[in-house]
Amino acid sequence: MKTNMKIKNETDYEKASDRADEIFRAKKGTPEHAELQELLKALKEYEDDFIQMLKDHE
Numbered sequence: 001m002k003t004n005m006k007i008k009n010e011t012d013y014e015k016a017s018d019r020a021d022e023i024f025r026a027k028k029g030t031p032e033h034a035e036l037q038e039l040l041k042a043l044k045e046y047e048d049d050f051i052q053m054l055k056d057h058e
Contacts, residue, residue, distance in 0.1 A: 005038045007046040016043055 007013050020039040026032035 005042040007042045013043065013046050016046075 005016070007016055016039050020036060020043065023032040023036050023039075026036050
C-alpha cells in the first residue's frame, strides 16, 4: 500500500480512479480499505489542484 500518494498527471489519475473503483467496497480495517482512503485523498487533491489551475487561468 502506498502512503502519501501524489497523482502527477492524467495517466496517474486514471489509474488511481480505476483502482479506487476496483476496491470501492473494501471492508473497514482491511489493507484495501486503507489503500482506498489514500487513493480518494490523492484523487481529491489532484482534482482540487486542477480546479485551482483553471481558476488561475481565467
